[in-house]
Amino acid sequence: MSAQDSIGDENEKEPDFTWEVKANDRDYHRQFKKKAFLCWKGRKYSDNAIRTAKYNILTFLPLNLYEQFHRMANLYFLFVILLQTIPEIATLPWFALLLPLACLLTIRGVRDLVDDIARHRSDQTINGRPCEILLGKSFCKKRWRDIQVGDVVCLHKDDFVPADLLLLASSEPCSLCYVETADIDGETNLKFRQALSVTHKELVNTDKMAAFDGIVVCEEPSSRMHKFVGTLEWKGEKYSLDSEKMLLRGCRIRNTDICYGLVIYAGFDSKIMKNCGKIKLKRTKLDQLMNKLVIIIFVMLVVVSFCLAVAFGFLVVDLQRKHSYLAAFHSSSSPAREAFLTFWSFMILLSIIVPMSLYITFEFIYLVNSCFINWDLEMYYSPLDMPAKARSTSLNDQLGQIEYIFSDKTGTLTQNIMTFKKCCISGLTYGSDENSDESLQAVSLSWNKYADGKLVFYDPKLLIAIREDEDKVVREFWRLLALCHTVMVEEKDGQLVYQAASPDEEALVTAARNFGYVFLSRTQDTITTSELGVERTYQVLAMLDFNSVRKRMSVLLRDPEGTVRLYSKGADTVIFERLRPGCPNEHATEKALDTFAEETLRTLCLASKEVEEEFYQEWSQKYHKASVLLQNRAQALDAVYEDMEKDLNLLGATAIEDKLQDGVPDTIHLLKKGNIKVWVLTGDKQETAVNIGFACRLLSDDMEILEEKEIYGVLEAYWESNNNVRGVRDSGPKLQQQQSKMALVVTGDFLDKLLPRAGEAQSWTKKHSLLTRMGWHYRSQQIQEDLASWRERAFVDLASKCQAVICCRVTPKQKALIVQLVKKYQQVTTLAIGDGANDVNMIKTADIGVGISGQEGMQAVQCSDYALAQFAYLQRLLLVHGRWSYLRISKFLRYFFYKTFASMMVQIWFAFYSGFTAQPLYEGWFLAFYNIFYTAYPVLSMGLLEQDMSAKKCLEFPEFYSVGQKNQLFNYRVFFVALAHGTAVSLVNFYVALWAFDDTAGPGGICDYQSFAVTVATSAMLTVIAEIAMDIKFWTILSILAVSSSVVLYSFLSFLTQNFFIFRLAPTIFQFPHANQNALTEPYVLLVVLLAVVVNTMPSMAIRLLCHITAEPKPGVEISLSRHKSGSQHRRTQSPLPEGLDPPPL
C-alpha cells in the first residue's frame, strides 16, 4: 500500500498562512518585497522563469574558482603558491605547484562548465515552452517565463503544467481534471483533481475569468509535495482548498480537453523546484579515512619542517661566521629569523608530499565505476527497460563493505503483482490451492460481460454463493470491494481499464469486477457500479483516506435506496479493534486470516455498517468543520474519522498473493554466504513474514526461531550476566551459548515496548523489578537513559547474533530506527533496500540506500543512492561491483600514498646534505609533471580496471566478500605500511645515488647536482612504475598503454623541457638543459638507476611471492590451475570442491 506522505511530515509544525495570491492582479503582487541580501530587497513572489544554471559568462570564472577553493586541499595549495611569491622562501620554481593545480582546476572547471551549459540549455527550453495566459480580456500565447503569480492560465490536453496552479475549471463534468504525475513521483497511474464547485459553476467563459478576483491565502512555498492547505476568498465567502485541487508543476494533463488554473506558486516557489537539489551528502568510510590521512600527512610535514628549520637555525650561526662564500646571504639577520624563514621554505618544499591530484583522480575513479554499474547488462531488466542506476557516484567502495542488509518485503522480495487468491466471507473460506489439487478447473467467468479474463480462480463454491445472491454478507462483501477504493477508471477500446495507486487495490477491484460487481465510473460525488448486471449509483458522502498510521480506508455512501453506509477495509488489527462487540464469525475469520498468512498471502479485513441518518448529519457537520481548518487539519480529521469508524460489522477477509521475485532465494543464500546479514522489515503480518522468510531461504527448518517471550528471557539472562560488570561491551556468556542458528522474529509493537525512545514516557513493565533488584541509587532519569541505551544495545547484540531477523508490523519510522540502532551499536556498514514510500526513511538512514524501481512509484528510488529493477541484482551490485570498487579504491589509495612518499620523501633526506636549506632535489618540471603525466595513468588504469577475480568467480565464491567488511584492503595499518614502504624506497633511491656519487671520479664530472637529481628522479619514477606493474593483477591493453605511456611521457617531456631552444628562450625556467641526456647516457648512472630499482623491487616482489605461497589458495586460482592441469596425471586435483573453500578465518 502506498502511503503518499512520509510520516515525518506530520510532526512538522504547521506553517503560517502568509502567502496571498490575488487573481488577475499583477500589480498587487509586485508591492510585496522580501529581504534578500543586506539591504537589497527582492520580490516576494518569483516569476515563472527558472534559472538552475549557476553561472553566466561573467560570473563563471570568479564563482567557479570560489567554489573550487572551498575545498581544503585546493585552498592549501593556493596558500603554498602564494607563499612562493615571497622570494626569500620560494624554494620551488613557481610552476612546480602552479601547473598541476592549474591543470586540476581546469579539469574541474571544464566539467562544471559542461554541466552548466547543459543546465542553461534545459532552462532555455523549459522557460520557452508555450502556454496561454489570460491578459486583459483574452488568452494570449506566451511562454512559461512570462507567467506570474495570480495569472489565470489555460492548459490543453497533454500539456505540462507550468506552475503550481489552483484548478478553477475544466471542460470535463464537475471540472474534473486528470493528471499524470510521472515526472514528480514516477507513478504512472492517472489521478484526478477537481475544482471547487463554486469556481466550476461561475467561471464559464473568458470574460468571467477575467473578472475573477478571488484571493487565495495559503502557506508559504514548501517542499512538501502532497500538502497544500489554503482558502479561497471570493465574493465574501471562504472555501477550503487542499492538494486535491492543485495542479503541480511538472504534471501532465490527460484525458481533459481544456482546463484553467490560477497560478499560486511560480518558478522556484513551486513544489517540484523546492524539492530539487537537497541531496544529503553521504560519505564513505574510505573517503573519511582518506581525509584524515591527508591531515596526518600535513601534520607530519609541519613537524618535519619545524625540526629541519631548527637544525638550520643552529647551522646558520656557523655558516655566517665561517663559510665566507655563504656569509653574504646571512649578513643582516638573526638565526631565529633565518630559521623562521626556513620553516616556511620547507613548508613549500614539502607540500609536494601532500598528494594534490589525489582528490580529482579519486572522483574520476568513482565516476567511472558508477558508470560501470549503469552499463552492466546483467543488471538490465528488459521487461521494464530498466538498467541499474547509480544515482550517487561517491559510494561505490562502500558497496564492497556491506554487513547488514535491511530489506522491505513487498515489492522488494516479492514482485508486487497482486492476484486475488482467497477470501473468507462470514467465516467461510473460499478458494483453494492450485498446487494441491491440479485436477480442479478454473471457474468460468464468461457469464459476466465485464470479466477481463485475467483472474484465475479455482473454487466454484464462491461463484455459486455469489450468483445465488441470497447471502446479504456476500453481497456486501463484494459491494465493498467495488466501492471502497481510490481506483480511477478509463475506457479504452470499449474495455474498462483500472488505474490504481497500489497494486493491492487494483487486484481487489479487478476481482470484484470479475465476480460481477463491476466498478464502472466515478465522479466527485458518485460511484457507479454494475452489480450482477444491475447498474447502481451511490452517492459518496465522504472518503476516509488511507495512510500508514490509520492502516485503513473507509467510504461513506448513500446507496440508491437512501441508506447511509460505511464500508471499511484495512489491516486486521485495526479493523478488529473497531468491530461491534459480539460480532459473529470473528473467531472463524481470525483463524482464516492465520491460514492465509501461513500461505504467505497478504490479508485485508472488510467491515461495514449502516449509519443512522441522525448520526450522519451530526458527524457531517463535524467533518466539514475539520476539513476547512487551516491548522492541524490532518489531526482533526483523524479524530473525526475515528468517531465514524466504530461498531463495525465484520464481513470477511481477502487474501492476495504476491509472488516472490525471480532469484530472490538464491540471492539471499549467496549474500548470507558472503557473511552479509539480511534483515527483513515489513509491515505485513508476522505469519506472512515468517513464511516469506522460509520461502526465500532466509529461515530454515533447523533454526530456532526466537519470539517475544524467548527474547525477554534471553535479554534477562544477558542482563544478569552483565549485572556485575557494568559497561562491559561484550555480550554475556549466556548469549554466546545460544548463538547456533537462531532467528529472531519481532513485531513493531514489541519493539515499541522494548525500545521506547528517549522522551517518550513509556513504562516498561520489567523496569521496576529490575531496578529494585539492582538497588542502584542513581538519579532516576539517568538510570532511565542508561536503561534505554542498555536495552538498545542488548537487543542489537542479540539480533546480530542471529542468522536472520524479521521485523513485522513495523512502521516506516521503526524501520529507520532499527537501521539507526544497528549502525550505532555495531559500527557496521548498512544497506537498506525498498521500493515504496514507506521505505524512504530507512533508505535515507542507511549508509547505502537502494531503491527498487517497481510498481509502487518512484519515491524510494528518488531518495536512493542506487536504483535497481530487481532484488536479485543486489548480488551483482554487492558481490561484483561493490567488491571490485572497494578493491580498486583501496589499491588506488595505497598506491597513491606510496608513490607520493616514495618519490617525494627524498627531499627530506637531501636537506641533511644541503645544509638544511630546503634546496629542492628534483627539477621543477619533474615535480610539475610527476603527478599529472608521469605517474597518473597507470594508477588510474588500476582504479578503473582492476579485478582480482572475474565476475563469475565473485558470485561463485561470495566468501571472499568479507575482505571489504573487515576493512582489510585499506586502513591505518595499510597506510602506515605504505608510508614505511615509501620511506624505505626513498631512502634506497637517495642513498644508493649518494654513495655511488660520493667521492667518485670519472670523465665528464657526473657528481654534479643536476646529474644527481636526474638519477634519483629516474630511479624514483621507475621504481614507482615497477611497483604498480606488480600491483596490477589484471592487465588489459589499456593498462599496458597506461604504464608504457608513463615512460614515454617521461622521455618526451624531459626532452621538451631540456632542449636548448627552450633553454635559450627562458634560461631561468628551464634550468636543466640536456641533463637527462648527459647523465642517462653514462653507463655508471644507468647502473646506479638499475641498482636502485632492483633493490626496491626485489623485496616487494619477494614479499608478494611469500604471501602468495603461504596464503590459503584462492579458489579462483586453484580452480583455474586444476582446469589447466586436467590432463591424465593430475586427476586427483579435480576434487569436487577445491580445498580452502571455507571462508577465511575471522
Added chain:
Amino acid sequence: MKRNNCQGLPSRMPDNTAFQQQQLPACRPSLTARAVLPGFFATGVSFLGMGILLILSAKSVKEIEITYTDLCSNCSKLRENASNFYKECTCSIPFFIPEKMPGNVYMYYKLHNFYQNYRRYIISRNNRQLLGEDNTDVENCAPFQRASNDRPIAPCGAIANSMFNDTILLSYYPNSSTGINVPLLSSEITWWTDKHVKFQNPKSSNLSSAFAGTAKPPYWRKPVYQLDQENPENNGFLNNDFIVWMRVAALPTFKKLYRRIHRIQQFADGLPAGNYSLDISYNFPVTVFKGEKGVVLSTATWSGGKNFFLGVAYTATGAMTWLAAFSLMAVHLKLKKKKASFQC
C-alpha cells in the same frame, strides 16, 4: 545498436561493449613461485656477475689523492686573513707514484665541507648573462649583483664569485735533480653541451670590449676575460675551469675535473711510476670553515673511478637475491608437500 521499445523511445539497454561490460581481454599474471623464482635466480646471477666486474674494474683504477690543506699550512694560515688577499702563496708538495698509471690520467681537485648545494648559493647565478646575451642582466644573482660602483658583475652571483682559483702544476722527476712539467690539458673537461651552448661569450670584436662596463666578482683577482693568460680561447664565460665550477656539486664533498694529462713524450702511456711534485698557487681559503682541499690523480674506466660502492652493492644485492630465492623456494617446497599430503 539501440533497439526501440514499444513506445518508440530508444531503449535504455546499455551497450554491449567489452569495456562497458568490464570484459576487456586481459591476462592475469599471478606471482607463482614457478614464474618468479627463475627471475630471482637470473637477477641474482647477473647482479653477482656485474658486481664482480665492477669491483675488478674499480680495482684496476689507479688513484692517488693528496690533501694539501695541512701540507701547505703556512698558506692556509695566510688565507684565513682576508687582508692578505693579494699576497701570492705557493706551495710545493713532493709525492711518489709507486705504480705506473696507464692510459688517460685525470687530475681533479677535491673540496670537503663546501656547500655548493646551498639553496641560495645554487640559485645565485644568471643563465641569461652566461649565455652571453646581456651582461647587465644580474637578476637572481643576489648578493653579488653589482659592484660598489654600480657596475654589473660579470659573471654575477655567489657561485661564480666563489670559484676555485688555485692553480696546480704537476712536475715529474725522472731523477732527483731535473723536473719536467707534466703537460696538462684543460680542454674537454666539461660537458659538450655546457661548453657549446649553455655558456657563450658576449658577441664583440674582442673579449675585453665584450665585458666593458662590467665589474669582476669581488673574490676574483682578475676579470673574467683574463682567466687564462696562455690560451686566449679559454677565457670569458667559456673558460673551462669556470664552466666546471658553475656545474654545482650535489654534495658538500666533491671532486671536480681539473686537467687531463696530455699524452705526449714519456707520458704517452700515462704517468710513469716515480717521484712527482705538485706546485700549487694557494689562493682558495678553506680552513676557516674546516674545509679541506686535495688533488686527485686517477685513471678512469667505463665504470667511473675508484669507487667500490657500486660493485659491492651489486654483489650484495645479487647475493641477497639468491638467498631470498633459496629461502622462498624452501618455503614453497615445504608448503607444497604439506598441501600434497593434505590432498592425498
